[in-house]
Amino acid sequence: MPPIENDWARALQDEFRKDYYSKLFEFVGHEYQTNTIYPPGDDIFNAFHLTPLHDVKCVILGQDPYHEPGQAHGLSFSVKPGVDIPPSLQNIYKELNTDLGCQIPNNGYLVKWAEQGVLLLNAVLTVRAHAAASHQNKGWEQFTDAVIEQINKEDRPIVFMLWGSFARSKKKMLNNPKHLILEAPHPSPLSAYRGFFGCHHFSKCNEFLKANGIEPIDWQIENI
Numbered sequence: 001m002p003p004i005e006n007d008w009a010r011a012l013q014d015e016f017r018k019d020y021y022s023k024l025f026e027f028v029g030h031e032y033q034t035n036t037i038y039p040p041g042d043d044i045f046n047a048f049h050l051t052p053l054h055d056v057k058c059v060i061l062g063q064d065p066y067h068e069p070g071q072a073h074g075l076s077f078s079v080k081p082g083v084d085i086p087p088s089l090q091n092i093y094k095e096l097n098t099d100l101g102c103q104i105p106n107n108g109y110l111v112k113w114a115e116q117g118v119l120l121l122n123a124v125l126t127v128r129a130h131a132a133a134s135h136q137n138k139g140w141e142q143f144t145d146a147v148i149e150q151i152n153k154e155d156r157p158i159v160f161m162l163w164g165s166f167a168r169s170k171k172k173m174l175n176n177p178k179h180l181i182l183e184a185p186h187p188s189p190l191s192a193y194r195g196f197f198g199c200h201h202f203s204k205c206n207e208f209l210k211a212n213g214i215e216p217i218d219w220q221i222e223n224i
Helices: 007-011 019-034 046-050 087-100 111-115 140-153 164-173 201-211
Strands: 058-062 118-122 159-163 180-184
Touching: 019 140, 046 111, 046 118, 058 140, 058 164, 087 201, 111 118, 118 140, 140 164, 159 164, 159 201, 164 180, 180 201
Parallel strands: 058 118, 058 159, 159 180
Antiparallel strands: none
């Protein structure tokens, strides 16, 4: 796993020294040597590389990386250019179109969001090919909970978008009154019609940021 070198390194330095992280590091290294694992090793910490802690304006929580070839690259919900847009992201784009009038793009590459301060964080950062949830309960959740705790401590307004029961379970960790917590069903085809469509999270996020003197997010992903 490539080291995190920006301000996340300082914020998470205690985690890197803990016993669970040593075991996680060993497990992940062995998995990459013996199986096909996604995302590529150099992409595991892309969310942190692209969105330093001091730049975080919004957090979108996912659960696991995509587990099919060419999809995962270290950002929740995002896929590499040239890869079919997954169903949940298609529904995110539909909500963006309804909410803010964003045109639906021909790709699912969300780096533009990450570079504007949207931390696209999965709770688990690696997965075995074709085996969803195969790296759950190996230590990643403890690590990413520590990430959420660090963001919660930030003394400035930040938006958390919690979609689905797993993400919403993290709400108990968010007790800083400066932050805005937005909850909705998951955008997957199984649940999007239960309240994700029409949640207006993207406009609510931008209204909150502007009300606090923070540059809003340009959510439009351009065609490639």
